[in-house]
Amino acid sequence: MIMNEFEPKIVAFVCNWCTYAGADLTGTSRIKYAQNVKIIRFPCTGRIDFMLLLKAFGEGADGIIVSGCHPNDCHYTSGNFHARRRWIMFRGLLDLLGIDVRRIQYSWVSAAEGAKWADIVNTTVTAIRELGPYTDYAKVAGYLEKEAKV
Amino acid sequence: MSKIGVFICHCGENISATVDVVKVAEEAGKLEGVAFSTDYKYMCSDPGQTIIKQMIKEKGLTGVVVAACSPRMHEPTFRKACSEAGLNPYMCEMSNLREHCSWVHDKSDATTQKAIDLVRTLVEKVKYNKPLHNIKVPVTKTALVIGGGIAGIQASLDIANAGHQVVLIEKDPSIGGHMSQLSETFPTLDCSQCILTPRMVEVAQHPNITLLTYAELEKLEGFIGNFKATIRKKAKSIDEKLCTGCGLCTTKCPTKKIPSEFNTGLGFRPAIYVPFPQAVPNKPVIDKLNCQYYLKGKCKVCEKVCPTGAIRFDQEDELVEMEVGAVVAATGFNVMEPSGFPEYGYGKYKDVITGLQFERLASASGPTLGEIRRPSDGAIPKKIVFIACAGSRDPAKGIPYCSKICCMYTAKHAMLYQHKVHGGESYIFYMDIRAGGKNYEEFTRRAIVDDEVNYIRGRVSKVYEENGKLIVKGVDTLLNAKPVEIEADMVVLASAAVANPGSEELAQRMHISYDAYNFFSEAHPKLKPVETNTAGIFLAGACQAPKDIPETVSQASGAAAKVAILFSQNELSREPVVAVVNRSPAPLYSTCVGCFMCATACPYQAIGEELITDRKGNVIKRVAKVNPGLCQGCGTCVAFCRSKSIDIDGYSNEQMYSEVMALLNAE
């Protein structure tokens, strides 16, 4: 790592059955990827609340990865289908609001796709690096740090 | 105020080589609510677990975070340890420092910092964990076995002999699978059918086994101990009760020239047929796609000749639902259509055949009654070439893996040829001879030494016809790589073993994972080779990966044992990760407003309604209610509930929220 290069903070919201297992496989296969991404484990993408994504930006995340089972592979049969619909609506709304949707990478990574997980992580980190720190949002999140205002 | 213990595992050097575990433990110790923090070489080891137990007692820990390998690996281990020390097992969480950190990053401060962040995140989660108690669910002691090959047969017999009910379904008209097609078997050269058919009959006659041939799995719902399977019984167009299996219809059927699947296209069968003489059940089915009546609307010869009037042209597919407690997937494999190998001329030259076809030629029950005659003119080949690894170990052809059985059966084929054709010459082009297994190496030696099979280490570049001969151009890499050219009468390709067509869809129907080649995935490559990621579904045989018969049979027995273990309990205790609708003080009683959209979103129909009433029984409110028996804990309803009135134990709103907060707010 080059010192004082911008190191994006990226949170990954992943399902337990496919992507979490896939990320485990990345480990067992010793495929290297960037440290910037940290995983939070959910039972299913269906469980991932859009508010949590919003919270992540609010708490200073520069990027977000949301990943689960491929269509038809959901351990719970349809959680990922419901999640996908939620994402479609959420994405449209964020886009209208000028919340940068390029900072959220959605993906399907199966338990067998260790290499794909590493690739998702690395490409996302590179992409967010290019976008730079999420200053727009930080400006809003940092409201209270500003001098007392009316 | 929570007292949390944090235990950092070195995992030998797996973690400590890249993560500064001492620093992680030290930083964890500084976290609010952490009462104890330490690191140890092997947390999962007995002394490791002892440390956790001791500290739970000594420090009165209210929560435990073990930072080690993936929770998918050792969560049960550590939760058990905690409960042994008197702490509710669900107060224990794991932070994945190995698969998600040390194994994927190089040693650096950033790696250690990530480890610290991951630990902090789980510490904050544990603060919101609450004691949970396993859910008890009944077990339906009937097993569904899918696939009637040797794997399915073995599994069925073992489960049935353990005293449990078995439903065995087979998509073809007869059980037996690939093994019934084989001639002799390595390394003993005993006749395949001689050892298989008795087992087939045993299945048919076993009181505990319900055999459904010509049937496929349509749908599988539910969960371990409580599956609901929907089976499609394809119309056989005969009344099995009336049919005596006399076979008259099959001899009288006017449509006779249909390539026989059983004989891999080397022989023919009629439209109403029994796949092979020893078939079980030995009753015919009508192949609607080729039957004159179904095609042209007239014929009905079979109906006329049938002495018992068992023919039923109007018969339709039937869907039967059944409750089963466990499922064994034994759907086997297939051989790759080597048409993908123009260089070998398969499909172009009649006398270039696959290994499986050779089995039929060599089989006493085969089209040539066991004589090795070439398909083109029925002549006995004087020179024969076997090409190993036709497709296998060939990333260019999309199959990087080794098909495992080819080395052995190719040696067997060559021997059979030498035994049957005196003075014949046989050549085997191979990459390596993989003869791992009891008496396997000895077997291939015999081929080379006793039967004088010519092994040529090298690949074949081209096979082409020249005045009635098949010219095989290859290279011998052992004798300083000189090109070789053989004028053969017949070429046999050891084509790769691949997953059955449709196995991907089947996996999806069963909700089990499968690998890049559509072979079903086991739960753990070493420690859970017969389990799948879906509890209650087990694997047997080549549907998981290419296997020979002994391996298949042992895995089948393994799967059967797993089923028997499952069925040895009357009740299962399930992880209590289920959704719950909240309760709040009167006059609200619950913040649920009863829109019931959670119910429409639930994949398990686990959400019903509950009427909240006052003492007089007047309905105050209609709210959603989760049936913990049906709920599988996906949490879709939780993310969906607008008023956050439904939450899921183990992944609660507060837990997930605090994880996000903690992950992004380093102290």
Next chain:
Amino acid sequence: MEIEKYLIRKSSLEKLFIKLIGKGKTIYAPKLKGEMALFENVTAFTEIIEEYIVTTNSAKSVVFPKVEKVFSYKKSKEDTEITDASTNPYPEVVLWGSRPCDAAAFIPLTDTFNRDYTDVIYNKRLNNLIILSFSCSQCDEYCFCTSVNGGPGNTAGSDILFTKLSTGDYLAEVITEKGKLLATENSDLFEAKPEEDKEQNLAKVTAYFNQDEIQAKLQNLFENPIWDEKSRACLGCGTCVFVCPVCSCFDIQDEAHGGKGTRLRCWDSCGFGLFTLHTSGHNPRETQGARWRQRMMHKFLYMPDKTRVAGCVGCGRCSRACPADINILDTVCSI
């Protein structure tokens, strides 16, 4: 002090504005957003509008912002370190173009924040505030300042009150020491007092009721169907309270980010069911009727009892803003 009167030329207003900006003052003044007038931070004189009745939002936020940081904290395992926000420098604000009712509202507001406890932050902001009001030349059917002891030319609460004269120039009434200081600092703009009388230039605001009578009647009106009737259409939002220049209820909120966080004072509204909800689930004010009654009682009975004046200055903002058209004047008049 004795009110001093001066003449200010139309052209001098902008000069004054520029001088104030030059002195680094933050200026809040009425500004257009679509059709509505809002008090907002302005940096150019031309942004300011003069021909309006009252703004939608009140001016109270210059001393009582919707979110006020009280302190920030940092927790560690050992102890918690606190940084008091009131040591912050608060901006020097000039409230420009407020109406007499807006200015009058600072009296009850100040009383509330000093009654039993002297609120440091409020008073710091107040000390940094100069109020330059403009008399009303027009009003609408929602205005009733004259019913609550106010008026279109009322000087109470302002530091300087400007009244537009027929000539287009202004009469400047310097009311407080703060005002006087400002006048002396800009003496070149403050000329000898004009002849023209102020009254003829003021709007005629009907007096609908008498505050003292209402106060008397409310004494024994606690149990009365009128509260439910008048609030039936109430949706239970906080609009009336948040646009009110006098309403001062607040809620204390801690915002935590890991071990760090801030304590905030946030506007709250008695119109919300949550306002009085107990943890037990019991709510002493269970219906909107009870909440509406509280608001009326507080403004027209409790406050005049406890402080110098009533809790309503008759600006009519709540009635204009109410999405369900609940009209405070309508309620009071039907008492």
Next chain:
Amino acid sequence: MNELIKKATTLLESSAVQVVIGYGKGSASRTRAIFVTQPADCDKLIFDSRCVQNLAVYLTKAEIKKLGKPAIVAPIPVLRSILQLAAENQLKEDGLIVLGISPESELVEFESFAAIETFLASNKIEIEDKYKKKIEQIKAMPVSERFDFWVKELELCFKCYACRAACPLCYCTRCTVENNQPQWIPAASHTLGNLEWHVMRAMHLAGRCTDCEACYNACPMGIPIHLLTKSMLQDVEENFGTYGPSLNKQNTLSSFNPDDKESFIR
């Protein structure tokens, strides 16, 4: 509107209902919701172009439920809300009488909720071009500019929750903003809190909003929050085809199609 008055009077006289929720004269030139309980007061009922408040909001309010079985004056937007509320199990068919008002200001009566759905089939939600244009304009801005646009608007929000209070579909007895375990949305009305509130509000209306604009009409600060829901309506139509309330069609977010678009998913 004599028909309406006549009908209301008979309903009250026959005690078929105990209250008629309708529009009456309000302050200045405004109209306001009135709750007529006496047949004699029915002549206070009016209906004209100024009657835009969505009265359906009162059907789920405790204070109004106490008045007994209601009849409600329901122009198209109210009818849509009623249908959506019915689809969400919030209304009983025999629990109210709907006095529909057609676009031609004719009184329309309904036998059932299904009848309302049939009636609305010929009165589909149409997003006006001026809004479509505005949404396009906003979407055309560079992402930061777009964000600034909204930040500037949302800075004005002081969380009076009039948008929530006026929306017939915000009937939750405890809104998630009032939930502090965890504190999903900051209670404070600083810009972040406001942004998160309005994102949540819009998301909770995804596939449910019937485009009545009550939220925007209620907002004292004139923040164009209706553009959020309108744009989401467009997204629903574009992605899932389904559009507008329905008794039998499943809600957009609680249903799915295996072939939903996923061009944005890797």
